[in-house]
Amino acid sequence: MNDRLIFQIPYLEKGKQILPTVPNEISSIEINIPDNLKRKKAPELPQISEPQLIRHYNKLSKKNFGVDTGFYPLGSCTMKYNPKINEEISRLENFVNIHPYQDEEDIQGALQLMYELDVLLCEITGMDKFTLQPSAGAHGELTGLFIIDAYHREKGNKRKNIIIPDSAHGTNPASVTMAGYNAVAVDSDENGKVDLKKLNELLDKETAGLMLTNPNTLGFFDENILKISKMVHDVGGLVYYDGANLNAIMTISKPRDMGFDIVHLNLHKTFSTPHGGGGPGSGPIGVTKELSKFLLIPTVELNNKGRYYLNYDKKDSIGKVKAFYGNFNVLIKAYSYILSLGAKGLKRASQLAVLNANYLKKHLSKYYHIPYPEICMHEFVISAIWQKEKGIRALDIAKRLMDFGFHPPTIYFPLIINEAIMIEPTETENKETLDMFIKAMIQIAKESDKNPEILKSAPHKTQIKRLDEAKAARDLILKYEYK
């Protein structure tokens, strides 16, 4: 049964308002609001009791699915478990009760945390300086592109093009366009990596840079990366690292060593802070020393008296992209994660992420077509083309997985694979969970032979059955209209 919206719950007392009306002394205050923006009548607020309200939201909260509920192998999203110690640390009252306008002397601890997080991220990536301000991955991308823009403008020519592999995340071309550049796609070769010959044809004096995710969205580490970054540098371009897939290589290899000039990280993926409805993200940007003068203001610095301060004195800075210093609470969680795992722990996390992906890939390869069967990094892509011959699509498989209590993987991405299903188990899943997932996927493969209808009409065990996604996208209803 569909649940009611809170607005549909009948008034506690029929036709009677139980909320207090605005007292005279408040309603008589004159505020200069233009007439056309003034309410014509009072807002229709739910007139229900506190227990009704609590039950309503409690019931909804139980329908959530998250990493705390079950396996969430959403490719390229790194839905790893979010350790609860991060939450505990981030809720310490000395963090929660400070204000960004407080005097620097009063918030030395918070500044120290940001400074040290910057240092830790530099160590992990090999970069020289980070800004912690951008609030998510794509926000970081845009910031990084503004830095590329500033770098080239200083040299006298903004340049026109940013090259992106055809397997890239959709945010890459979107950010490029937002930053005023042309997104130029470079094809992948037969191994799913950047086609060097094609890249060479695209590079010229108008190449401002190249954006690359390494390992890429197909789950492969591009071992030509040194050649690629040299090719881009040779035409005067910069090389940008999309950190979406850093989880595969933490403390094993550094983006800087691969030739990257700018790096963004997703603290909400790699460094275990909640995301996907669970909390805001954070997309710090790290750069080389040469580019650090362009970083956002303020940066957090340490003076020779051992005091931390916010440095606004950067004349070449590209400015700000967000109020204050970013999502500070998220920074605390990432800091807590890095320190609780330590260098060895981060390395082990990456190794287990790779092991888990390969374990799944190997076991699914008998039942599903795997376009690139080599050993992968932290994620891999299967193609449901064998099932499609029987009329079963990736979408049907994804929906059916919900009946087994799993969040579906990413589907129809990357775009270069037909009926793509992109699976990223992460390091925080144990063998029992992976085996249950394998069992479910095998059963689904068998059902596509023997009982395709059960797939086409899935899910069956969820509270809401198959949604009409086309109708949902065509006839958007974004607010409740009182009848």
Added chain:
Amino acid sequence: MDFPEGLYYSKDHEWGKVEGNIVIVGITDYAQDALGDIVFLELPPVGTDVEANVPFGTIESVKSVSDVYSPVTGKITEVNDAVTDAPEIINQDPYGEGWMVKIEMNNPDEIKDLISTEEYQKSTEE
């Protein structure tokens, strides 16, 4: 999958039907099937200049967003408002009611650069 005769095809999955120096353009049955349910279509207004092999519109399905490429160079003389209002028509009838634009060709010979039904069908099987 339907591959009607008498149409010209592009490798980017558009079809073109020639009527004098006008070509009617849409996307193929193969393309609509690969896209899945189409939910949004953006086309340029009448009078827009278009260039062969350059995107002139955007098509969005429940799976992805793609460009629609012009098969020829010329000017848009008519836009099918019915499909922008109800893009599911493209899923239902890609070669008929689902046409998108009519383009007046600068050089009618250019249409010969497109591929035949047979060639197109073969390219989708690769």
